[in-house]
Amino acid sequence: MPQTLPPVSSTGPVPTVDAAYSGDTAIVPQTAAIGHAPGPQQGHGGMHPVGAPAMAGAMPPAIGGPTMGGQGIGASPGMAPPAPMGAPPPAAVQPRAPMHIVRSRAYSFIRDENGNPIELGSGRSGKAFLGEELWLESKTSFRRRVAIKILQKGVTPEDGLRFQMEKEVLERVQGHSNIVTLFASGESDNQEFVPPSIRDKVENDFMVLELCDMSLEERLKGSRGGEREELLAYSPRDRLFRVLEYLMPIASAVEYAHLACNVCHRDIKPGNILLRLPNPQLQGSTLDVRLADFNVGKIRDDAQDLSVTRLHGVPGTLFFQAPEQETNAFEILVNVQQGSKEVTYFEDFYIAIAQNDTFELFNRGKRYPVASADLAKRRLYLARAFEDGTENNVRAKIIKSVDRPADIYSLGALFYYLITGTHGNPKTLYDAFYKFIEYDGPTDGEAANQNTVEAYIEHEYSVIQSLRAPKVDEHNQPVLAPADRFFSYKHYLDGNGELIDKIIIKVIAKAMIRNKADSYCQASDVTTTGISAFVNDLRALYGGFGTYMPTRPGTLVLSPTSSSAGKRESSLAKLWQQLMSRLRSRRATAPRTKPQPPRTPPTPPRR
Structure with a gap:
């Protein structure tokens, strides 16, 4: 018996779909296409589950990607792209052409042997469970695993509003390969859709998202699957390339969100970066990186400025949030x-x-x-x-306004955290920069060239060079300016105690210092396009360190099994280098005396 579906819009027809899927726990959102069948990644395009009314003028449901234990939740590339920034509104609303429904999809929770749903993780306002998508009217009965993110009961009104805002923001940023995919969202009229064991814990409000393997945070800590990637096991050059394979896709996604969608994320951190690991059986399989969890995102355009900032401060993570976010x-x-x-x-x-x-x-x-x-x-x-x-x-x-500059700061902080092998605290680095940030130097003339991030880092590294290979005076004391004699450069070292390359620190500093002439942005510029300069400098790092970016497709190389031995060997080699350096330094500074001829024993007298 055919099952009646709700109207696609106030002007569209009311289609019907055969009940090819008879499971009691399924929801059946429609997927419409005009002139062609939807691809496997095409989303719900604003459709509603069975029985869910399409409310005219209501905020379109949308849900952001998760931090749910690293499980991804995604978006639909099938939706129409946003209008260009600054484009004038259409003179008149054109009536929508008739639609033809070519395929419908059903979603259900996957349950264990006891009938309970399989939880993937939980966050501030929602829980993520393992689900399944089934294509109805398909000759192949196509199925795939998805993540179902559902609103918890008992959350504050603010968190409930953030859940709805996540849907709105995530729908707007669909269309980028490094942003998690949203397949469907809404409320189900099927009372059996939510498993009985969790009905008293969750609301009937959900998102269906792309399923990923884990978050970057879980990958670095080894908390999911038990396999940890030790960044310090790589050489500094290889570690940079590994970090860029994580960071470049995220920076590209943020650039798309800022400039194409007028959206800022405002909570960039390893827990909100999702990974799909390559299939070890496929030689061409690559690492896929997704930006997720837009529940504190912000939409800005000429008609509206949507965010939950007006209710309270903007949540974030202490290591990676911008100063204006920390004290909002x-x-x-x-x-x-x-x-x-x-x-x-x-x-x-x-x-x-x-x-x-x-x-x-x-x-x-x-x-x-x-x-x-x-x-x-x-x-x-x-x-x-x-x-x-x-x-x-x-x-x-x-x-304080928390907008695009906060995302650029967070990307710089994330870059520093990863390049140090997850041992560096970005807040410590920012505190070291603070004196220079507060310095109000000249803004014109030759002296203005010294009030730049480039000049500041050059000076810092010249002092470091003087400390590591000091020139001594007649009293055997290092020749340093008085202000530099108590200089510490611990924040420029990675977890192995090696000095981070100056070129890398310049990129990080231009993102975190946001009030100089050569910074990527100014902290108060909410419409900045500085993210493009940041992405361009990340790309330039490949060439600066002797490789070509397209030659590194992002294949995930697992940490070597002998990484701990390699780390001990590296530490031993470093200790040997320090010992030899001290010996050479002592020899160079030892007082030079005229060598004495060797003493010869006296010859006995002849008899």
Whole structure:
């Protein structure tokens, strides 16, 4: 008996699909195509599960990729690409042409021998379970494993809203090979779809996503499958190429999200990077890297600015989040005057207030974008005049803008974390940069050339070179500037104690230092296109270290079984080099004396 499906849209016909799949726990979303059959990766294109009404004008359901124990959840390349940035809206809405449904799909949970669903992982607001997709009306009865991410019960309203925002954001960024694929999302009217053992723990709100093997975090820690990739087992050059095989696809995905979709991720970290490992039986199989978990993402366009930032601070991970994300809001004491754009404040604070931040008085409800700030005069200048009554000595709040610059910072922090063999703390590196970040040098003339990231790193490495191979004075003391005598360069060393190449540190520093002329972006520029410069410099690293990027397809080479022995050998070799270096240094600095002729024993007298 045919099963009636809901309308595709308010103008489309109501098609029917044979009940070729009779499982009680399946949901059947439609997949429409115009003029051609959908490919195996084509998503639901806005279709709804059986019985789920298509609400006109409602926010389209969407779900971001997971951090769910590293299991991927994905998107559909079949959806229409977003309109170009700045493109004018169509003059009139054209009626949609009639559609032909060429294939439908059914989804169900995979259960163990006890009838319980197989959990893949859980996060802040959802749980991920192993599922299966079945193509109805298919001659081959095609099936594949998927991940079903479902909203947990009892979450806060904010987290519930983030779950819905994840759907919206993830649908917008579909179409890139390094962004996790979303196959379907919505609510099921089939009460048997959710297994009985978890019905009291989850809501009837789900996403069906691409299934990946593990997250990058699990790969580096060996927490899934028991096999850990030890980055320090590689030589510095090979480690760079391995790191780029993880980082380049993610940077490319972020560039696509920023410039093609007006979306920023705002939580880039190893746990949100998913991996599909190559098939060891196929010589041409490669490593696939996906960016997932867009539940704190942000959409910005001319018509709307969607995010959950207005409710609370932007969650993130301490190692990788930008400073404006770590301290997203703070209080100040101010004077405000009705009808004036100028605000006077009376407190010193270490967090800079910049354009695109938000100003508000407590318990007033109105928010004002900040146009600029003068720290010397302690003045803020709002984008529009203050509308409420004049008040003195009143508490106000500044909400920092978290946008595209935060993603660029996180990519730089991730690069540093990986290139050190996961032993470096990006916050320690940022603290080392902080004095230079706060330095307000000249902005024109020859002296301005010294207030750049390039010049700063060149100076840092020249001091390191002086410390490692010091020139000594007549008192056998290193010749160093007084300010450099207590210089520490531990943050420039990897987990093996080897100095990271200067070219790599320059790329990292330009991403994390965001207020210099040669930085990839400025921290307050929410529309920056600096991600393209970052991607370009990552590509240049291949040539800089003697290879051609297309010759490295991303084949995952497992860590050698003798990696621990190799590490001991490397440590022993390093110890031997240090010993020989000290011996050579002592010989070079030892006082030179005139050599004495060898003493000969006296000859006995002749008799």
